[in-house]
Amino acid sequence: MGTPERASLRKSFVTLTGDKTTLSRFQPSDITGDYVGWLNDPVVVQFSNQRFLTHTPESCAGYLASFENSENLFLKIERKGDGVCVGTMTAYYSPHHRTVDVGIMVGHRPGWGKGLGQDAWSALLAWLLDLDCVRKVTAGTMRCNVAMVRLIERSGMSLEAVRPQQELLDGVPQDLLYFGRFSGH
Numbered sequence: 001m002g003t004p005e006r007a008s009l010r011k012s013f014v015t016l017t018g019d020k021t022t023l024s025r026f027q028p029s030d031i032t033g034d035y036v037g038w039l040n041d042p043v044v045v046q047f048s049n050q051r052f053l054t055h056t057p058e059s060c061a062g063y064l065a066s067f068e069n070s071e072n073l074f075l076k077i078e079r080k081g082d083g084v085c086v087g088t089m090t091a092y093y094s095p096h097h098r099t100v101d102v103g104i105m106v107g108h109r110p111g112w113g114k115g116l117g118q119d120a121w122s123a124l125l126a127w128l129l130d131l132d133c134v135r136k137v138t139a140g141t142m143r144c145n146v147a148m149v150r151l152i153e154r155s156g157m158s159l160e161a162v163r164p165q166q167e168l169l170d171g172v173p174q175d176l177l178y179f180g181r182f183s184g185h
Contacts, residue, residue, distance in 0.1 A: 009071050009093040009100070012131060017080070018123035020116055026074045026088060031060045035085070038107025047145040047169070048105065071095055077104075077120040079111065086111040089124055098135040100128050104151075118151050125155050129183040136182050142167060143175040157181040 016023040038044045039055035053059070067074045073091040078084065087106035094100070102124060106117040128134050139157060141148040157179035165173030 009091065009095075009128075009131070009133060010073060012133075013073055013075075013127075016123045016127050018119040020080055020114075020119040021086070021123065022078045022080055022083075023075045023089065023120055023124060024078070026064060026076045028061060028064060030076050030085060031057050031064065032085075035088075035107065036060055038087075038105065041107070041109075044105065044107045044109070047142050047148065050105075075124070077106070077116065079108075079116060084108065084111075086116050087120070089120060091124065091128065093134075095133065098133060099138060100134055100136075101138045101140075102128070103139065104148075117147075118154060121151055122155055125157075125181070129181065131183075132185060134183055135185075136180055138178065138180045140176055140178045142169060143177050144169060149177065152179045155181070 013025070036055050036057055039050055039053075039060070042051060045051040064074060071093040073089075073093075075089045075091070076085050077087040077089060079086050086108035087104060089105075090103045092101045102121075104117055104121055106112060125137055128137050137157070138160075139152055141152065143149065143162075158181065159177060160180045161178040163176040163178070166176040167174050
């Protein structure tokens with residue numbers, strides 16, 4: 001008796017379109033000077049552990065390669081209308097638990113405060129929660145990352161846990177907040 005075919009998050013994804021953004025797979029050609037610059041910009045990565053690393057085109061190519069032969073997604077966010085890449089998203093899928101942990105980076109600073117991140121987040125979240133192979137989507141951030149906390153809360157995710165003073169930001173202990181949202185099936 002064979003094992004049943006597992007649903008595949010990676011095979012299911014093609015392209016998603018929101019009101020302001022389009023999400024597609026991140027490609028080697030997307031490793032541009034702008035993209036590497038975002039990862040090395042202390043303001044862009046101020047709340048991310050990426051701030052502890054120095055990124056190069058080679059390190060970015062290695063990260064992209066880590067998604068090959070996995071169920072995880074690495075996506076680029078493009079602004080509708082002009083196709084400018086404004087950021088990236090990740091979706092780490094656990095098929096055994098049917099959960100997906102998502103993350104986002106809007107690196108294109110002129111795009112900040114225009115709802116692009118919210119639009120991309122909401123599009124991906126809606127798609128994930130509609131898949132039969134996903135029962136829950138999760139995300140986390142530092143409490144002091146107010147914009148991210150608002151984005152997560154506006155998407156209907158609920159606070160599930162707090163790890164008090166878990167990480168240091170400029171030497172100051174910060175709480176980590178963990179959010180989740182269940183699918184309707």
